[in-house]
Amino acid sequence: MSAIQTGRRFLVTGGAGFIGSHLCETLLALGGHVTVVDDLSTGRRSNLDAAQLNWGGKIDLIESTVSAALPSFTARRFDAVYHLAAAVGVRLVVEDPARAAETNIFETAAILSFASRTRTPILFASSSEVYGKGVRAPFKEDDDLVFGAPTVSRWSYGLSKAIDEQLALAHAQRDGLPVVIARFFNTVGPRQRGRYGMVLPRFVAAALAGAPIQVHGSGRQVRCFCDVRDVAAALPKLLDQSECHGRVFNVGGDRPVTVEDLAALVVRVTGSASIIEHVPYSEVFGNAFEDLAIRVPDIARIRAAIGFDAHIPLERTIADLITEHARAPEAAA
Numbered sequence: 001m002s003a004i005q006t007g008r009r010f011l012v013t014g015g016a017g018f019i020g021s022h023l024c025e026t027l028l029a030l031g032g033h034v035t036v037v038d039d040l041s042t043g044r045r046s047n048l049d050a051a052q053l054n055w056g057g058k059i060d061l062i063e064s065t066v067s068a069a070l071p072s073f074t075a076r077r078f079d080a081v082y083h084l085a086a087a088v089g090v091r092l093v094v095e096d097p098a099r100a101a102e103t104n105i106f107e108t109a110a111i112l113s114f115a116s117r118t119r120t121p122i123l124f125a126s127s128s129e130v131y132g133k134g135v136r137a138p139f140k141e142d143d144d145l146v147f148g149a150p151t152v153s154r155w156s157y158g159l160s161k162a163i164d165e166q167l168a169l170a171h172a173q174r175d176g177l178p179v180v181i182a183r184f185f186n187t188v189g190p191r192q193r194g195r196y197g198m199v200l201p202r203f204v205a206a207a208l209a210g211a212p213i214q215v216h217g218s219g220r221q222v223r224c225f226c227d228v229r230d231v232a233a234a235l236p237k238l239l240d241q242s243e244c245h246g247r248v249f250n251v252g253g254d255r256p257v258t259v260e261d262l263a264a265l266v267v268r269v270t271g272s273a274s275i276i277e278h279v280p281y282s283e284v285f286g287n288a289f290e291d292l293a294i295r296v297p298d299i300a301r302i303r304a305a306i307g308f309d310a311h312i313p314l315e316r317t318i319a320d321l322i323t324e325h326a327r328a329p330e331a332a333a
Helices: 018-029 045-055 066-073 090-095 097-118 153-175 199-209 228-240 259-270 281-285 300-306 314-327
Strands: 009-013 033-038 058-063 080-083 122-127 179-184 213-216 222-224 247-251 256-258 276-279
Touching: 009 018, 018 033, 018 045, 018 058, 018 228, 045 058, 066 097, 080 097, 080 228, 097 122, 097 153, 122 153, 122 228, 153 179, 179 228, 199 213, 199 259, 199 314, 213 259, 228 247, 228 300, 247 300, 256 259, 259 276, 259 314, 276 281
Parallel strands: 009 033, 009 080, 033 058, 080 122, 122 179, 179 247, 213 276
Antiparallel strands: 222 256
């Protein structure tokens, strides 16, 4: 049975977050009923209010960690699970790597066990961080994963997500769990907050305030950005295709841009007089921080599987962030 038929029941962990709330909108638009588990550590109730306002439908919010909420679901059945709950943001990870690793590993292990027991298809939200330093560009799903030393806390997020992927695939092999792994690459758009180190909302907020736009490092780092609405639309399609089960997919755009050029684009679209200034990584994250020169996905696999493409241009994403900031500047902080 299709996971996106009208009347389906979905469990979305981390559903009050940036990507999660957009996914809830997508599921509501497909006629589904959504139960969200979110401890609101980084998510916001207002994100879910916006999702319901845009599409109507029904969202139940359980304010809890995943592992604490799962015992209450013994009598509930879901048609699909989307596991997006995680410790996210470079700043959060660097400041508290133990919390990031523990949250990502223990909560994921709990939801995978639940999905295996109930035979519920599950999509696990992973990250391009699992590629670590990378062995080549663009990154392909079957590439080796190369991390820096464990003494560098910056790698704790990618390492924990890699362990999560191994757990998910092990459940698929042992239990026949229908699982899809989606590796997100620099997802951006409305409801994203700059507070946790997310680059685009931070740039937009600075430009609108006329403040200097701080580019960390050289600014020549190459990234590919993808609007959250394109990402959210792709996730149910991946989980609905049985041919995608047991596989890993890069999910992102394939238009490379340097971080410095991104800052310049924000200045142009906002019409700001802000200057662009470079700040050494050591001043922001300390001396034990490493970054990648290039983080670009190969999206041939997801394109072949569901016809995915990033349709929303970066200029529109920036314009929508400007509109959101003008309407509620505190929401973008």
